[in-house]
Amino acid sequence: MEILNTKSLRKEIIDRLEGHDFTNKILLLSKNPSQEVNHYKEVILKRCKELGITYIDKVFEGESQEEILDYLSTFDKKDGFIILAPFGDKEDLSLLKEKINLKDLDSFTYKSLGKILDGDKKALPATARAVVSFMDHVRLDYKGKRVVIANNTNIIGRPLAMYLASKRASVTIINSLTNNPKDLIKNCDIFISAIGNAHFYDKNYFKCGQLLIDVGTSYKNGRIIGDIDSDSISDMDVKYLGSKNGIGSITTLTLVEGLIY
Numbered sequence: 001m002e003i004l005n006t007k008s009l010r011k012e013i014i015d016r017l018e019g020h021d022f023t024n025k026i027l028l029l030s031k032n033p034s035q036e037v038n039h040y041k042e043v044i045l046k047r048c049k050e051l052g053i054t055y056i057d058k059v060f061e062g063e064s065q066e067e068i069l070d071y072l073s074t075f076d077k078k079d080g081f082i083i084l085a086p087f088g089d090k091e092d093l094s095l096l097k098e099k100i101n102l103k104d105l106d107s108f109t110y111k112s113l114g115k116i117l118d119g120d121k122k123a124l125p126a127t128a129r130a131v132v133s134f135m136d137h138v139r140l141d142y143k144g145k146r147v148v149i150a151n152n153t154n155i156i157g158r159p160l161a162m163y164l165a166s167k168r169a170s171v172t173i174i175n176s177l178t179n180n181p182k183d184l185i186k187n188c189d190i191f192i193s194a195i196g197n198a199h200f201y202d203k204n205y206f207k208c209g210q211l212l213i214d215v216g217t218s219y220k221n222g223r224i225i226g227d228i229d230s231d232s233i234s235d236m237d238v239k240y241l242g243s244k245n246g247i248g249s250i251t252t253l254t255l256v257e258g259l260i261y
């Protein structure tokens with residue numbers, strides 16, 4: 001197993017961000033935030049402080065979409081926003097997706113999602129963009145490659161699939177109902193996982209020559225555990241990007257990077 005890391009990409013992005021004079025704010029928007037959302041918020045806030053970015057941590061409770069739009073109308077169009085998911089309890093957010101016209105840092109709006117179909121990398125949500133930036137950074141050509149993505153959300157899997165398809169990769173999204181996922185995973189060239197199920201995939205799922213990107217995060221005794229059981233694949237001839245120095249360590253960077261696009 002060849003262990004990959006995002007250190008040099010991370011340095012490249014930090015250098016670009018540190019040289020920048022941030023004049024616009026980031027709005028962190030949450031609604032009845034879960035523990036996971038609050039944790040992610042802390043991680044983003046820490047990054048904003050490091051880089052001298054002003055942020056507003058706005059927590060909604062029972063507000064309607066109209067009321068939220070009213071609140072947002074007081075900000076500058078160049079201010080960035082992220083709607084932290086899950087935002088409330090599975091409610092309709094279509095008006096917000098249609099009407100918010102601030103800088104969309106995590107690809108929430110219909111406009112951003114549409115741009116992804118056209119192959120616009122900058123429109124990708126932060127985590128999906130971190131994956132693409134990593135593959136671009138190591139000069140991995142995904143044209144014609146068979147890619148399997150274990151994640152079917154609007155924040156990672158679906159936009160990533162559409163983007164890679166626009167660059168002529170052949171992409172399959174698998175979900176918990178997929179018939180014989182092992183067969184799909186074993187026969188792909190690139191496997192990207194973000195299911196958040198600790199060490200779910202072991203060596204039986206893989207074959208030599210594959211690139212495995214583990215975006216999954218579970219917590220055990222305060223440690224982050226990925227979806228892939230890396231010990232089990234340690235003597236296989238695969239390339240592996242795990243959670244240590246992996247995608248997780250650059251997602252807040254790609255998120256704030258959206259402010260300077």
Ligand SMILES: Nc1nc(=O)c2c([nH]1)NC[C@@H]1CN(c3ccc(C(=O)N[C@@H](CCC(=O)O)C(=O)O)cc3)C=[N+]21
Pocket residue numbers: 036037039040043047082083084085086106126127155217224248249250251252253
């Ligand atoms: N619109 C939206 N986009 C998201 O990307 C999103 C979301 N909503 N809702 C909540 C989940 C949860 N999530 C985390 C990502 C990283 C860490 C994390 O801790 N990352 C690094 C630190 C990263 C850094 O320091 O840059 C670490 O693992 O040490 C935690 C949680 C994102 N989410």
